[in-house]
Amino acid sequence: MKKMFCFFVFCCFWHLVVFGVEDEVKSVTEGESVTLQTHVTELQTRDLITWTFGYPETKIAEINREDAIFSTYDDVLDGRFRDRLELDNQTGSLTITDTRTTDSGLYTVNIKDTKSTTTYRFNLTVYARLPVPVISRNSSQCSSSSSSSSQQNCSLLCSVVNVGHVTLSWYKGNSLLSSISVSDLSISLSLPLEVEYQEKNSYSCVINNPITNQTTHLDISKLCHLSKKISVVSFSSYFQTGYIFFSFFFF
Incomplete structure (x- = not known):
């Protein structure tokens, strides 16, 4: 039994040396x-x-x-x-x-x-080398939650093309908001985000793989400028006194 055990140990050692x-x-x-x-x-x-x-x-x-x-x-x-x-x-x-x-x-x-x-x-x-994410206005999804301009939302889309084995993410400051990952090759990715028109927070879209990343920072003032529409709500004229009053509301 002892000889068999020694032979077994020798074989294991030989296997490690030769086939390690x-x-x-x-x-x-x-x-x-x-x-x-x-x-x-x-x-x-x-x-x-x-x-x-x-x-x-x-x-x-x-x-x-x-x-x-x-x-x-x-x-x-x-x-x-x-x-x-x-x-x-x-x-x-x-x-x-x-x-x-x-x-x-x-x-x-x-x-x-x-x-x-x-x-x-x-x-x-x-x-593969990572492309720089492109942030654009998603006009088809623009919405307004109320008549107040401060509560209107700007719908955005972060996109990359021909990528594989990556994760695409939206960040608010250093906090992760949303992300999507793919393992396929040569695929296009898009990730939506809604922000308020007059928001002052910092947003960025990041694409990354296990060894590198590319980041695009959102310029809210450039992509989410609020178009002001002027509507005449009332018009009153008093010809007797010579005064004319205009009332305007901005949206």
């Missing part, structure tokens, strides 16, 4: 560069490094110092990575330049030396 896997999550914005580290200080003569992408795995880079191989295979996958892969000759780390959303996925590096094989996996997400 460590995962890392990385996120960047489209157009930025990202480096996937091997955590190797300096490659040795007999070290063999292989980089793959996706599942099933496609080889995209390889270093074999003993056979003088130092290559990136950026023509695979219909040239998806063409001219955008860089290998560090000293550490074997891989850099992807000018990233695109199609670069999102699983990257695996196998590092084999004379004693063991170590595997690192990187889950990379490349987010």
Whole structure:
């Protein structure tokens, strides 16, 4: 029994040394560069490094110092990575330049030396650049709660187009008023808001993903100016005295 237990412990240890896997999550914005580290200080003569992408795995880079191989295979996958892969000759780390959303996925590096094989996996997400939210007057929804101009409402709409994996929100100062989230790609979003015409509070519309955001601040005086309509309610004339009286009401 003792021998079996020792053998089991040895097998577990051997499995960790040979097949040890460590995962890392990385996120960047489209157009930025990202480096996937091997955590190797300096490659040795007999070290063999292989980089793959996706599942099933496609080889995209390889270093074999003993056979003088130092290559990136950026023509695979219909040239998806063409001219955008860089290998560090000293550490074997891989850099992807000018990233695109199609670069999102699983990257695996196998590092084999004379004693063991170590595997690192990187889950990379490349987010599209965020557009600046556009705030406009939603005239079709304009309403008036009473005849008093101070209580009339201005209906607004915050919009963005061709976005995915984002949240669109309205804020009053630092307080969240409403929000909507989507996970689909290339979709248009709109979020309504009603404010009083003469309100002095600060409002902003924010679009964000897990790593960045864009904000547009509302200029109430520009979008929600109150048009004054003049109506003549009464007209009285007294020709005998020579006085004429006009009464005006402003809405």
